[in-house]
Amino acid sequence: MTVSTQTVSTIQFPYKRTLGPVMGRFFSELTARRIVGIRSGERVIVPPMEYDPETGNELAHDFVEVGPAGTVRSWTWVAEPIESHPLDRPFAFVLVRLDGADTDLVHVLDAGSEDAVHTGMRVAPRWRDEPVGRIDDIVCFVPGEHADSPEGEPGEAQDVTTMEYFSKITYTDVLSPTLVRYANNLRAGRLTGQRCPQCNRVFLGRGYCSVDAILLGPELDEVLPDRGVVSNYTIITPTPYPGQKETEPFARASVVLEGDEMVIAQQQILDIPVSEIRVGMRVRAEWMPDAERDAAEITSKGWGTVAGFIKGWRHTGEPDEPAEQYMNRVF
Amino acid sequence: MTARQNAGETRETAVRQDSDIAIVATAQLPAVRRQELTETEMLLMVVDEALDKVGLKRSDIGFSCQGSCDYISGGTFSFVPNLDAMGAWPPIHESHVEMDGAWAMYEAWVRLKHGDIDIAVAMGSGKSSTGDPAAMYPLELDPYYLAPLGLDPVSLAALQARQLIESGKTTERELAEIAARSRRDAAGNPNQQVRGAEQDVDKLLAEGYLRNPLRKSDLPPISDGACAVVLVRGPRAAELTERPAWITGLDHRSEVHNPALRDLTDSASTRIAGQRAGGVAGVEVAELMAPFTAQEVILRQSLGLAEDVVINPSGGALTGNPLMATGLVRIAAAADQILINGRSRTLGHATSGPALQQNLVCVLEGDTGAEGDPAAKGDNR
Numbered sequence: 001m002t003v004s005t006q007t008v009s010t011i012q013f014p015y016k017r018t019l020g021p022v023m024g025r026f027f028s029e030l031t032a033r034r035i036v037g038i039r040s041g042e043r044v045i046v047p048p049m050e051y052d053p054e055t056g057n058e059l060a061h062d063f064v065e066v067g068p069a070g071t072v073r074s075w076t077w078v079a080e081p082i083e084s085h086p087l088d089r090p091f092a093f094v095l096v097r098l099d100g101a102d103t104d105l106v107h108v109l110d111a112g113s114e115d116a117v118h119t120g121m122r123v124a125p126r127w128r129d130e131p132v133g134r135i136d137d138i139v140c141f142v143p144g145e146h147a148d149s150p151e152g153e154p155g156e157a158q159d160v161t162t163m164e165y166f167s168k169i170t171y172t173d174v175l176s177p178t179l180v181r182y183a184n185n186l187r188a189g190r191l192t193g194q195r196c197p198q199c200n201r202v203f204l205g206r207g208y209c210s211v212d213a214i215l216l217g218p219e220l221d222e223v224l225p226d227r228g229v230v231s232n233y234t235i236i237t238p239t240p241y242p243g244q245k246e247t248e249p250f251a252r253a254s255v256v257l258e259g260d261e262m263v264i265a266q267q268q269i270l271d272i273p274v275s276e277i278r279v280g281m282r283v284r285a286e287w288m289p290d291a292e293r294d295a296a297e298i299t300s301k302g303w304g305t306v307a308g309f310i311k312g313w314r315h316t317g318e319p320d321e322p323a324e325q326y327m328n329r330v331f
Numbered sequence: 332m333t334a335r336q337n338a339g340e341t342r343e344t345a346v347r348q349d350s351d352i353a354i355v356a357t358a359q360l361p362a363v364r365r366q367e368l369t370e371t372e373m374l375l376m377v378v379d380e381a382l383d384k385v386g387l388k389r390s391d392i393g394f395s396c397q398g399s400c401d402y403i404s405g406g407t408f409s410f411v412p413n414l415d416a417m418g419a420w421p422p423i424h425e426s427h428v429e430m431d432g433a434w435a436m437y438e439a440w441v442r443l444k445h446g447d448i449d450i451a452v453a454m455g456s457g458k459s460s461t462g463d464p465a466a467m468y469p470l471e472l473d474p475y476y477l478a479p480l481g482l483d484p485v486s487l488a489a490l491q492a493r494q495l496i497e498s499g500k501t502t503e504r505e506l507a508e509i510a511a512r513s514r515r516d517a518a519g520n521p522n523q524q525v526r527g528a529e530q531d532v533d534k535l536l537a538e539g540y541l542r543n544p545l546r547k548s549d550l551p552p553i554s555d556g557a558c559a560v561v562l563v564r565g566p567r568a569a570e571l572t573e574r575p576a577w578i579t580g581l582d583h584r585s586e587v588h589n590p591a592l593r594d595l596t597d598s599a600s601t602r603i604a605g606q607r608a609g610g611v612a613g614v615e616v617a618e619l620m621a622p623f624t625a626q627e628v629i630l631r632q633s634l635g636l637a638e639d640v641v642i643n644p645s646g647g648a649l650t651g652n653p654l655m656a657t658g659l660v661r662i663a664a665a666a667d668q669i670l671i672n673g674r675s676r677t678l679g680h681a682t683s684g685p686a687l688q689q690n691l692v693c694v695l696e697g698d699t700g701a702e703g704d705p706a707a708k709g710d711n712r
Contacts, residue, residue, distance in 0.1 A: 009405065011405065017474060017475070019475065023475050023476075027475075045592065047475075047476045049587075049589070049592070053586075053587035053589075053592045073494070074490045074491075074493045074497075074595075075490070075493065075543075076489030076493065076542045076543055076544075077542065077543045078542065082465055082481070082483075083466070084465070084466045084469060084481035085480075086479070086481060093482060093487075093489075093490060094490075095490055095591055103591060103592045104591040105476075105591060106477055106480060106482060106490075106589075106590075107480065108480060114543065119493070134479060135475065135476050135477075135480060136479055136480070163475060165474060167470055169462055169463075169466060169467050169470070170462070170466075171405035171462050172460075172461055173405065174365060174367055174461075175367070176367050176368050176369050176372060177367060178372075206371070206415070207372060208371065208375055209418075210418075210419050211418060211419050211420045212418055213375060213378070213415060213416055213417055213418035214375075215372065215375055215376070299405075300369040300370070301369070301405070301406040301409040301412065302409075302412055
């Protein structure tokens with residue numbers, strides 16, 4: 001059985017950003033269905049900036065209400081929206097020059113069909129039912145002079161000081177030939193690397209010598225011992241953040257493979273209290289059961305990992321190596 | 332008036348100073364849709380190739396700088412393993428920019444200006460194949476006003492192209508002609524990804540819009556790739572190669588980050604960078620980083636390039652777009668016009684940020700040899 005040569009991963013990041021006095025004012029006004037720009041010399045800049053885009057000078061907080069209607073200055077048609085687009089049906093991205101503004105606002109236009117869109121057409125906002133102080137409180141623009149508003153009068157402007165934004169990117173990582181071989185060997189319970197013909201050091205999971213910058217091909221593959229010595233460790237007291245699963249202090253150790261200089265970092269030491277972990281301790285790999293071995297953590301970034309194949313390392317019971325021998329190994 | 336007349340028919344070679352800096356070698360991997368090698372492996376290969384061309388070893392290098400992007404690679408600090416392309420021991424002097432390799436070259440050039448080292452290497456690498464550019468690129472935009480709208484790069488380029496067309500500065504036909512010319516040139520360049528695609532202007536114009544007014548031929552491919560250039564200071568450059576590509580001007584300028592606040596039909600930053608880099612008089616070949624056809628028109632007009640300047644004989648970003656290397660590839664191609672093709676004065680350009688926000692211009696010159704005009708030795712490309 002061979003491993004998949006692709007790993008798919010999704011990185012998600014919940015941002016919460018402070019807005020400051022200028023953008024904060026713009027987003028606060030949106031909650032009352034008003035659009036404001038900022039005066040910069042003779043011009044009114046929409047959306048407002050904290051500084052003059054020409055000179056970089058800070059602008060006085062001289063806000064001017066604009067729109068809500070405006071004129072399309074450029075457009076393009078999106079026939080097949082993707083997940084990150086604000087509308088799930090065909091729409092136009094537009095540059096809108098709001099009445100009273102001297103710059104354009106980027107937004108989207110819900111016009112039904114491409115034929116209905118042209119430069120110079122008049123458009124007005126469609127307001128969100130319950131505004132939160134984001135650019136998409138304007139759900140989109142619609143053709144015509146009049147804003148499309150929910151029933152009733154808008155409330156007082158809320159004081160909007162922060163904005164939440166959830167970013168999400170999915171990556172499909174295709175493993176290099178070196179990493180495919182590496183992962184297949186791990187699945188078979190073998191730790192492999194290549195020995196550099198120049199410095200005689202062995203390197204795991206990368207296909208080159210990190211010291212001499214030489215590509216190392218499959219002819220240099222060798223099986224490495226799954227035993228080693230703890231060369232360094234740290235005890236981490238977990239603080240809660242998205243994705244953190246640990247609740248109690250835990251250790252991460254560096255293990256130098258026996259007879260070589262290759263260090264595998266960020267390893268778990270199994271079955272002993274973190275307070276008993278020490279530099280010089282001899283350990284042996286605890287492999288995952290065959291059925292649980294998984295190459296999802298092997299990616300083309302980094303220096304090779306054993307995650308998904310080696311659960312952790314267990315003290316062999318043998319006497320420690322002298323700790324001084326390992327003091328200069330950070331990783 | 333032609334470019335050569337502009338420069339004066341009897342342009343004299345400037346006397347090279349110890350402080351002058353030249354590109355002496357370049358290397359790139361072919362741009363491909365999906366490269367299975369890691370970024371580090373790609374960089375190892377291009378650094379090996381560039382150094383081999385001039386007989387240098389890594390131990391000769393005084394400074395190196397890399398350009399790459401963690402957002403594209405998909406991991407924090409993913410640029411750190413890339414350093415292994417230069418070797419880690421004994422300790423090296425290096426830097427990294429989260430920008431196209433052209434800006435890595437700018438930093439290497441500034442570092443050489445200090446005068447205490449003679450040789451530097453600049454690199455750019457990227458694998459766009461791992462993610463979806465349409466979903467990823469909104470994250471480089473203004474996070475308050477633009478990112479929540481998911482404004483993808485092709486839609487933004489289309490908004491820019493429409494304004495250029497409706498202002499009378501270009502036509503859809505001219506854009507199709509740029510696409511056709513780029514594809515013809517790419518057919519002869521094995522480093523380009525889009526080779527053998529349709530080259531007939533009328534047939535291109537008959538294709539439907541992908542994002543009105545842009546067709547597929549107006550867009551770059553999604554590419555993986557890497558590039559490296561070797562920079563050498565002073566007389567050492569002429570010892571290493573017959574005809575160094577001297578950097579006579581290098582400048583970069585940036586504009587406001589929100590593209591809607593700019594005149595999208597002009598590129599003030601390109602114009603200023605071009606002037607500060609010594610101007611375009613006498614430039615025979617310009618390699619412009621224009622991933623969208625309309626952007627080539629804007630760059631050409633902003634720089635004031637004469638009609639007879641050869642644009643993007645490499646095939647350009649339209650036929651190979653390994654992000655984070657594309658700009659350095661343009662400069663490498665402009666340098667190769669001097670190093671290999673015997674041109675006298677060429678220009679390389681790189682851009683960064685949405686809709687030509689930031690622009691870098693590099694003007695390169697070759698020495699005129701004793702046998703007369705070395706440009707005569709070059710081919711017509």
